[in-house]
Amino acid sequence: xxxxxxxxxxxxxxxxxxxxxxxARVIKQYERGVVFRLGRxxxxxxxxxxxxxxxxxxxxxxxxxxxxxxxVPAQDGITRxxxxxxxxxxxxxxxVDPADAVIQVEDYQFAVAQMAQTSxxxxxxxxxxxxxxxxxxxxxxxxxxxxDSPAIGWGVQIDRVEIKxxxxxxxxxxxxxxxxxxxxxxxxxxxxxxxxxxxSKKLAEAAGVMSKEPAALQLRLLQxxxxxxxxxxxxxxxxxxxxxxxxxxxxxxxxxxPAAPAVGPAAEPAVEPAxxxxAVEPAxxAPAPGASVPExxxxxxxxxxxxxxxxxxA
Numbered sequence: 001x002x003x004x005x006x007x008x009x010x011x012x013x014x015x016x017x018x019x020x021x022x023x024a025r026v027i028k029q030y031e032r033g034v035v036f037r038l039g040r041x042x043x044x045x046x047x048x049x050x051x052x053x054x055x056x057x058x059x060x061x062x063x064x065x066x067x068x069x070x071x072v073p074a075q076d077g078i079t080r081x082x083x084x085x086x087x088x089x090x091x092x093x094x095x096v097d098p099a100d101a102v103i104q105v106e107d108y109q110f111a112v113a114q115m116a117q118t119s120x121x122x123x124x125x126x127x128x129x130x131x132x133x134x135x136x137x138x139x140x141x142x143x144x145x146x147x148d149s150p151a152i153g154w155g156v157q158i159d160r161v162e163i164k165x166x167x168x169x170x171x172x173x174x175x176x177x178x179x180x181x182x183x184x185x186x187x188x189x190x191x192x193x194x195x196x197x198x199x200s201k202k203l204a205e206a207a208g209v210m211s212k213e214p215a216a217l218q219l220r221l222l223q224x225x226x227x228x229x230x231x232x233x234x235x236x237x238x239x240x241x242x243x244x245x246x247x248x249x250x251x252x253x254x255x256x257x258p259a260a261p262a263v264g265p266a267a268e269p270a271v272e273p274a275x276x277x278x279a280v281e282p283a284x285x286a287p288a289p290g291a292s293v294p295e296x297x298x299x300x301x302x303x304x305x306x307x308x309x310x311x312x313x314a
């Protein structure tokens with residue numbers, strides 16, 4: 001009798017141990033347990049620690065509550081300004097409602113990944129290239145809102161979305177490099193011109209001070225000579241007063257110069273033809289060749305001879 005009781009007790013203890021081993025569950029700190037009893041969800045969600053379930057009637061599913069880091073595969077797209085780009089991102093999310101994460105969606109991680117890819121393609125088509133390169137914070141916020149809207153119904157909260165890299169075609173990279181180089185060249189020229197303007201103002205002020213004190217110009221010339229002579233070179237510096245050059249220039253402008261010969265056919269001197277002379281033997285009683293001849297005689301000699309009139313026959 002006693003042996004039978006001992007055997008029964010051992011059997012009950014063994015059954016109890018087996019039951020405890022089958023019903024005992026341990027949930028870690030970062031997990032939550034969702035229990036299904038005969039296929040129905042129990043209202044209470046099991047917290048971390050040791051818990052018990054009914055063997056063969058309950059089914060415990062553990063849900064990770066940690067923040068999950070999921071890379072989004074690179075997506076090809078065309079921006080609003082017709083530039084082909086390749087963008088990849090990373091998404092951070094966590095489960096806030098374990099029951100919804102198990103019931104509302106089959107695989108919440110796969111659903112979040114697909115939603116992230118489609119949202120990334122959509123945000124690429126709505127943005128310009130400059131926004132993708134320089135205004136990523138705004139795009140990250142817009143992408144987070146696009147993914148978080150459907151994910152909140154799955155018991156998932158989107159913590160953060162970051163665009164990692166934007167790949168551009170080689171032709172676009174070269175064009176942007178040329179644009180950046182031209183912009184830097186423009187800024188360098190503007191800075192150089194501003195420096196020249198400031199230097200010219202300072203030089204004008206220095207010239208005004210030197211004009212009031214003529215000795216300052218001489219001192220400046222001596223300083224220049226000392227600076228040139230400090231180095232070992234064979235350069236000979238001879239200061240030449242600028243005022244002397246200006247004096248010579250004014251003297252050259254005020255001095256009357258020789259009249260410049262006129263150029264052109266009107267400037268040729270008119271050559272009067274010499275009067276034709278005819279050797280005439282002096283008539284008896286006429287003056288010698290070297291003597292002065294009265295003007296009347298000259299006109300009479302120069303006049304053409306009158307032919308003899310024909311007399312009528314008697």
